[in-house]
Amino acid sequence: xxxxxxxxxxxxxxxxxxxxxxxxxxxxxxxxxxxxxxxxxxxxxxxxxxxxxxxxxxxxxxxxxxxxxxxxxxxxxxxxxxxxxxxxxxxxxxxxxxxxxxxxxxxxxxxxxxxxxxxxxxxxxxxxxxxxxxxxxxxxxxxxxxxxxxxx
Numbered sequence: 001x002x003x004x005x006x007x008x009x010x011x012x013x014x015x016x017x018x019x020x021x022x023x024x025x026x027x028x029x030x031x032x033x034x035x036x037x038x039x040x041x042x043x044x045x046x047x048x049x050x051x052x053x054x055x056x057x058x059x060x061x062x063x064x065x066x067x068x069x070x071x072x073x074x075x076x077x078x079x080x081x082x083x084x085x086x087x088x089x090x091x092x093x094x095x096x097x098x099x100x101x102x103x104x105x106x107x108x109x110x111x112x113x114x115x116x117x118x119x120x121x122x123x124x125x126x127x128x129x130x131x132x133x134x135x136x137x138x139x140x141x142x143x144x145x146x147x148x149x150x151x152x
Contacts, residue, residue, distance in 0.1 A: 022105050024088035029072060029080050035064035036121070037099060040087060049087060050099040051112050053128045053136045054121040057150070064120045071114055072106050085111075088131075103132055113139045119149015 030039035030046060035056040038049045056064055070076070072083045089102025104111040112132070115121045116139035123140045125133050144151045 022086050022088055022103065022110075024086040024103070024105070025091070027085050027087045029083040029085060031080065032065050032068050032072075035061040035068070038068075038104065040085065042087065042091065047091065048097075048099045049089065049104070050095065050097075050101045051115070052089075052101045052103055053112050053123060053125060053132065054116060055124040056115075056121045060120060060150070064115065067115065067118060067120055068111065071108055071111060074108060101127060110135070112136060116140045117142055117148070119143035119151045122150070 025042055027040040027042045027047075030041055033039050033048060035058075036051045036054065038051070040047050040049055069080060072078075072085070073080055083106060086105040087102050088105075089100045091100055094100055108114075110132075113135055116123060116136055123136050125136070128136075143149055
């Protein structure tokens with residue numbers, strides 16, 4: 001039974017990842033502000049973007065920032081300011097800190113999901129639009145079952 005649970009979780013994760021290409025806006029990375037906040041440029045305008053659907057522990061910031069940088073730059077093959085991403089967000093809707101909230105994809109995949117799969121964050125569906133909730137939950141389940149990151 002112990003061997004079948006990780007297999008089932010992997011299958012769930014694989015199936016939830018089989019979504020069509022994300023609908024969003026092309027952006028260029030500027031910098032990683034914190035473990036859940038990025039700075040991006042869309043149509044020559046800068047935005048601060050809060051990664052939607054997850055929460056991170058403040059004490060994990062340094063490791064998460066490193067993971068984000070490695071994921072976005074394909075382990076340093078590109079410089080961060082040259083990385084193109086797809087952002088799914090309502091650019092006109094900002095939180096009390098002036099940030100937009102959204103999901104981010106790059107050539108390597110879905111960043112929000114990646115952080116949850118690595119056990120670097122917890123799912124928080126309070127302010128999501130529901131489109132990717134199951135994918136995020138499956139990613140967290142995978143990390144929990146496999147005892148990765150915060151689930152060790």
